[in-house]
Amino acid sequence: MGDFLRRLRGEELKSAPTVTSAQLSLADTLNKKGEAAYHAKKLDEAVSLYLEAIANNPEHGQAYSNLGLAYQKLNRNAEALWANRKAIAxxxxxxxxxxxxxxxxxxxxxxxNDGLWAEALDSYQSALGHKDHPAYRGGIEKMKQKLGQN
Structure with missing residues (x-):
C-alpha cells in the first residue's frame, strides 16, 4: 500500500545506485592516483581524481577524506568540512x-586555522575517540591551552 500511495502522490521510489565491481576497482585506482598527485603537490589534479573516484563509487569514504584534505590545502574550507563529514558518514x-x-x-x-578553538577541540577529541595518535593528543592539549583549560 505504501508504494501505491507514493505513486499517487507523485513520489518516485529511489534506491542507491548499483556499483559494479569494475567501478569499485576503478574508484580504488583513481583514489590511489589522487594520493600520488596529492603527495606530488598537484592538488587540483588530486581533487579531480578523488571526484572521479567518488563518481565511480559514491560511498568511497577514504576518497571523501582525501578530497577533504586536498580542499583544506587549497583553502577551500567549506568544501573541506563537507567532504570530511561525508567521509565520516x-x-x-x-x-x-x-x-x-x-x-x-x-x-x-x-x-x-579559523581560530575556532572549541570546535577544534571537539573534533580533536572525536579523532582520538576513534584512534590513538600523538597528533590528536597534541591538538587537544594545544586547544585546551588556547581556551585556558590547562
Missing amino acids: LASGPNTDTVKASSYFNIARVYE
Whole structure:
C-alpha cells in the first residue's frame, strides 16, 4: 500500500545506485592516483581524481577524506568540512576508525586555522575517540591551552 500511495502522490521510489565491481576497482585506482598527485603537490589534479573516484563509487569514504584534505590545502574550507563529514558518514569496513579519526583531525585543523578553538577541540577529541595518535593528543592539549583549560 505504501508504494501505491507514493505513486499517487507523485513520489518516485529511489534506491542507491548499483556499483559494479569494475567501478569499485576503478574508484580504488583513481583514489590511489589522487594520493600520488596529492603527495606530488598537484592538488587540483588530486581533487579531480578523488571526484572521479567518488563518481565511480559514491560511498568511497577514504576518497571523501582525501578530497577533504586536498580542499583544506587549497583553502577551500567549506568544501573541506563537507567532504570530511561525508567521509565520516560513509566510513565502513576494516578502516572505519582510521577514516573517521583522520577526517575528524582534518576538520579540527580547519577549525584551528579559523581560530575556532572549541570546535577544534571537539573534533580533536572525536579523532582520538576513534584512534590513538600523538597528533590528536597534541591538538587537544594545544586547544585546551588556547581556551585556558590547562
